[in-house]
Amino acid sequence: MRRPLLIGSVAPSGAERVAMRLKELGVDFVFSIPGSQVLPIWDALDRVHGPRLIVPRTERAAALMAEGYGLASGRPAVVMNTLGPGVANEAVAVASAKLSSAPVVYLTPCQPPAKRTRIDEVFQGLDHGAFLSGAAKQQLLCDSTDQLEPMIDEAFASAIADSAGPVRLDVSFPILFRRARRRGGRQAASHQTRPPKAAPGADLVLALDDSSLTGSATLATAGLFGDLERSVMPGADGPGMGAPFALGLRLGRPRTPVVLALTAESLLGQLDTVIVATAEGVPVTIAAAADSPEAALAKPAALATGAAWWPIDSGDSPEAVRANFHQRTRGLTILVVDQPAG
Amino acid sequence: MATEAELSKTAELPVLASGSLALEIGAIAMRDPQAAAHAADGAARASGRPAVVTARGIADVLRVASGLVTASGDRKPVIAVLQLSDTEREVALPAIETASRSTLIVEPGESAERLAERCNESLQLSAPVSLVLNRDSDLAAVVKAVAANCAIRESVDSQAEVGGSVDLKPAFEELREAKKPVILLGSGALSTTALESIAALARLWQAPVCLTFSATSMAADTLDRCLALFGADIPLLPAGTVPWTNALTRADHLLALGSGLSEADWFGLSDAKLVRAPVTRVALNPGTDGIADRTVDIDAGVFAKAFAAEIVRGGALTRDNWVERFSEARSKWSGLVDEEAHRAGDSDRLSAPLAAREIVSAAPANAILVGEGGAAGMWLASYAWLRPLIVPSQHASIGASIPMAAGAALAEPDRPIWAVVGDGAFFYCARELAGLAERGVPIAVFVFDDRSWNAIRLVQTLFFRHRTIGTDLPEVDYRSHAELHGCETIRVRTPSDLAQALSLAQEPRNKPLVVDIRVEKGSIPFVGANLILAELDGALGPLAGSAALGGLLAAAKDRPALAATLRVTAGALRK
Ligand SMILES: Cc1ncc(C[n+]2csc(CCOP(=O)(O)OP(=O)(O)O)c2C)c(N)n1
Numbered sequence: 001m002r003r004p005l006l007i008g009s010v011a012p013s014g015a016e017r018v019a020m021r022l023k024e025l026g027v028d029f030v031f032s033i034p035g036s037q038v039l040p041i042w043d044a045l046d047r048v049h050g051p052r053l054i055v056p057r058t059e060r061a062a063a064l065m066a067e068g069y070g071l072a073s074g075r076p077a078v079v080m081n082t083l084g085p086g087v088a089n090e091a092v093a094v095a096s097a098k099l100s101s102a103p104v105v106y107l108t109p110c111q112p113p114a115k116r117t118r119i120d121e122v123f124q125g126l127d128h129g130a131f132l133s134g135a136a137k138q139q140l141l142c143d144s145t146d147q148l149e150p151m152i153d154e155a156f157a158s159a160i161a162d163s164a165g166p167v168r169l170d171v172s173f174p175i176l177f178r179r180a181r182r183r184g185g186r187q188a189a190s191h192q193t194r195p196p197k198a199a200p201g202a203d204l205v206l207a208l209d210d211s212s213l214t215g216s217a218t219l220a221t222a223g224l225f226g227d228l229e230r231s232v233m234p235g236a237d238g239p240g241m242g243a244p245f246a247l248g249l250r251l252g253r254p255r256t257p258v259v260l261a262l263t264a265e266s267l268l269g270q271l272d273t274v275i276v277a278t279a280e281g282v283p284v285t286i287a288a289a290a291d292s293p294e295a296a297l298a299k300p301a302a303l304a305t306g307a308a309w310w311p312i313d314s315g316d317s318p319e320a321v322r323a324n325f326h327q328r329t330r331g332l333t334i335l336v337v338d339q340p341a342g
Numbered sequence: 343m344a345t346e347a348e349l350s351k352t353a354e355l356p357v358l359a360s361g362s363l364a365l366e367i368g369a370i371a372m373r374d375p376q377a378a379a380h381a382a383d384g385a386a387r388a389s390g391r392p393a394v395v396t397a398r399g400i401a402d403v404l405r406v407a408s409g410l411v412t413a414s415g416d417r418k419p420v421i422a423v424l425q426l427s428d429t430e431r432e433v434a435l436p437a438i439e440t441a442s443r444s445t446l447i448v449e450p451g452e453s454a455e456r457l458a459e460r461c462n463e464s465l466q467l468s469a470p471v472s473l474v475l476n477r478d479s480d481l482a483a484v485v486k487a488v489a490a491n492c493a494i495r496e497s498v499d500s501q502a503e504v505g506g507s508v509d510l511k512p513a514f515e516e517l518r519e520a521k522k523p524v525i526l527l528g529s530g531a532l533s534t535t536a537l538e539s540i541a542a543l544a545r546l547w548q549a550p551v552c553l554t555f556s557a558t559s560m561a562a563d564t565l566d567r568c569l570a571l572f573g574a575d576i577p578l579l580p581a582g583t584v585p586w587t588n589a590l591t592r593a594d595h596l597l598a599l600g601s602g603l604s605e606a607d608w609f610g611l612s613d614a615k616l617v618r619a620p621v622t623r624v625a626l627n628p629g630t631d632g633i634a635d636r637t638v639d640i641d642a643g644v645f646a647k648a649f650a651a652e653i654v655r656g657g658a659l660t661r662d663n664w665v666e667r668f669s670e671a672r673s674k675w676s677g678l679v680d681e682e683a684h685r686a687g688d689s690d691r692l693s694a695p696l697a698a699r700e701i702v703s704a705a706p707a708n709a710i711l712v713g714e715g716g717a718a719g720m721w722l723a724s725y726a727w728l729r730p731l732i733v734p735s736q737h738a739s740i741g742a743s744i745p746m747a748a749g750a751a752l753a754e755p756d757r758p759i760w761a762v763v764g765d766g767a768f769f770y771c772a773r774e775l776a777g778l779a780e781r782g783v784p785i786a787v788f789v790f791d792d793r794s795w796n797a798i799r800l801v802q803t804l805f806f807r808h809r810t811i812g813t814d815l816p817e818v819d820y821r822s823h824a825e826l827h828g829c830e831t832i833r834v835r836t837p838s839d840l841a842q843a844l845s846l847a848q849e850p851r852n853k854p855l856v857v858d859i860r861v862e863k864g865s866i867p868f869v870g871a872n873l874i875l876a877e878l879d880g881a882l883g884p885l886a887g888s889a890a891l892g893g894l895l896a897a898a899k900d901r902p903a904l905a906a907t908l909r910v911t912a913g914a915l916r917k
Binding site: 098125 | 402
């Protein structure tokens with residue numbers, strides 16, 4: 001393999017080595033909200049033409065996209081949020097990936113050792129390891145450039161091994177800026193996958209915003225009742241997290257239609273994902289039963305975000321509606337449903 | 343539990359929750375559990391009094407934990423009452439324990455009253471406090487007991503005489519020798535009695551008073567008291583400003599009162615080795631910091647009172663004109679900062695500094711201003727000079743200003759609340775606007791629409807050769823989003839649009855007003871430039887070798903206030 005990093009005699013920076021390794025591992029996407037300390041990796045991803053950067057609007061969304069991607073593709077998804085407040089915002093999504101056994105690698109800058117000993121007094125100081133010790137499957141900490149490639153490999157292997165789950169790799173951020181040659185014969189990275197967990201073999205992936213929606217009447221009228229059995233949702237069950245999760249499913253399972261069911265209230269809290277999807281080239285359609293109370297809220301939401309609006313005609317048979325969902329193999333379809341009582 | 347209007351009349355603490363739980367226990371309803379935590383934090387910051395957030399189950403409790411991190415960084419008196427089963431605890435408890443400064447696990451059979459008592463004890467020592475209940479406990483009863491019984495006590499010690507337990511003589515002797523003394527006033531020294539003693543000491547000792555970053559955003563009533571006590575003769579210098587930096591770097595002795603001396607307290611100046619003077623630190627239960635040359639474990643007010651008495655007895659050596667110099671520097675600085683705001687825009691271009699300046703000057707005098715960690719928030723802080731201001735300092739988190747404003751409105755219903763949010767950060771908590779609209783809360787929210795994650799783009803501009811990868815945002819119509827959430831809205835494109843929006847903001851209304859302000863891309867706030875020091879401390883070596891220094895100074899061409907700030911940054915980079 002070509003080694004584009006060793007331009008002339010300049011050794012690569014830690015960040016460039018990270019970007020190269022992710023590329024060698026065949027990573028497609030890096031889901032990331034920035035902070036100063038992740039910038040060297042962002043810059044390097046661009047330089048090495050590495051994985052595509054997806055920048056959502058919150059760290060939580062970045063991490064939930066990765067959960068969906070990991071479940072749909074069977075390959076580890078990569079999250080790269082900033083340290084401190086960035087990691088703070090991941091908490092629910094790390095737990096969610098653990099509960100759904102989604103293979104996700106969280107690669108995060110962290111404070112250097114001298115600062116970690118007094119982390120409470122450090123600007124944006126948070127003890128990541130302690131904070132997420134219950135939620136992560138495994139946590140690794142890298143303080144030296146020599147360890148970068150082996151630890152990234154270990155994180156990938158662990159994320160996917162046995163019962164898959166979220167593995168965190170903290171990298172002391174100053175080493176990202178430092179230049180150091182890769183030593184010794186580099187082992188080829190191995191691309192590891194496992195069978196996709198999200199509705200394997202299904203011809204349509206139905207995602208639910210939360211478990212209470214299984215009783216929604218709209219699902220039946222939209223012909224999706226039969227898809228419920230194989231429906232998927234974030235491991236941490238609670239409304240308000242389905243949209244980024246479903247976008248992750250979409251990216252991880254090209255060519256299979258992905259339909260997300262959520263309530264109008266939940267949709268209004270997740271419009272950022274509609275905007276991000278559109279900006280990333282994933283067209284979004286928002287659907288609701290025409291003239292329903294859901295439609296009254298969903299239509300203006302579609303207009304505000306530039307999503308396509310699909311009022312489902314009450315005269316259409318469930319089969320016809322499902323067939324329409326089924327044709328939408330490229331984008332993400334969001335079906336706004338009624339909130340079942342109770 | 344009480345609404346905005348009712349709360350002001352009772353001693354009961356505000357209680358926030360999300361979803362159906364809010365309904366179940368009669369709390370103020372937020373859409374998202376993390377926003378509920380930020381709102382409790384905002385209430386605590388605005389008023390200095392505790393506020394309660396409650397949640398149940400992994401998905402909600404962990405989102406509360408995310409919000410608590412910001413409160414915890416600034417040690418705000420938030421009380422989280424959280425309910426988890428044993429298996430849920432395995433996943434979520436470590437996050438709660440790390441995000442809180444005290445965690446209390448409910449004991450089987452413990453009464454709600456007893457638990458509230460334990461909570462109150464912890465609250466005095468180290469907030470935020472989390473109470474973790476099992477699924478059998480009566481959550482509503484505990485929340486009720488906590489809301490009714492918890493409060494922050496005025497420091498008891500400040501009434502006490504200086505006992506024989508701490509020998510203050512050696513500290514006094516050193517401090518009296520100072521010719522250029524500076525007091526660094528932290529948030530642990532803001533009780534009424536402490537402030538009185540410290541103001542008296544500053545006057546006698548002729549020492550300028552630098553506020554730490556967290557004290558700069560003290561509770562609104564405390565600030566009113568502070569301004570009355572210090573008057574015009576003792577310069578009170580807000581964190582991050584150039585006179586503040588000059589005072590800290592030129593002092594020959596620093597007396598840190600009630601400060602944790604964390605990096606955020608003084609913007610990484612310590613870590614950049616820019617402060618050379620010896621530091622005497624006075625605080626109750628100070629812990630270790632590795633920075634102070636001498637640490638005295640006593641209430642800061644008690645110390646100030648005793649030291650003032652010592653000066654009355656034996657005098658001090660403070661140079662003539664030392665303190666006056668900072669009064670002059672202070673007015674010169676506000677002049678420079680004003681000038682930059684005007685220089686940055688013209689009649690049809692609106693810059694972020696100009697917008698921030700106009701917002702601050704149009705806000706009613708008693709208004710509480712709410713900011714966050716992005717560039718827009720930094721601009722607000724630059725102009726909100728000694729105005730009531732809420733901004734997360736330790737974590738400089740983004741995305742919390744809307745729910746923090748909601749909490750501030752709850753705790754201080756008689757004060758107008760004006761918040762600034764970056765366009766990048768807008769969606770973190772935009773949906774909370776709906777609840778404010780439903781409850782008729784008239785906050786004003788100014789969205790700084792610069793089509794970028796500017797504070798980050800700024801680092802790319804300075805340190806990554808203008809390779810602004812990933813930090814541009816697509817065009818979004820924030821106004822129509824705010825309308826979806828039931829708000830009154832107005833769009834601003836020019837300075838005259840802004841004037842119109844500001845007079846609208848001053849008018850009474852019964853819902854939030856969201857102002858979508860289109861500002862120019864790429865502004866470089868003063869405060870931000872120094873914040874980079876704290877943020878990238880540890881990697882400054884490699885950066886100094888990059889084009890950074892030249893880039894920094896080029897950025898400051900024709901901008902005297904920015905140039906003055908950047909000189910500090912450049913100095914640190916050279917080291
Ligand atoms: C929760 C959190 N995530 C990430 C960061 C890092 N960060 C600091 S400023 C900033 C950009 C903010 O952009 P925007 O909200 O548009 O405000 P602007 O700087 O453009 O005014 C980011 C991502 C942070 N401080 N807090």
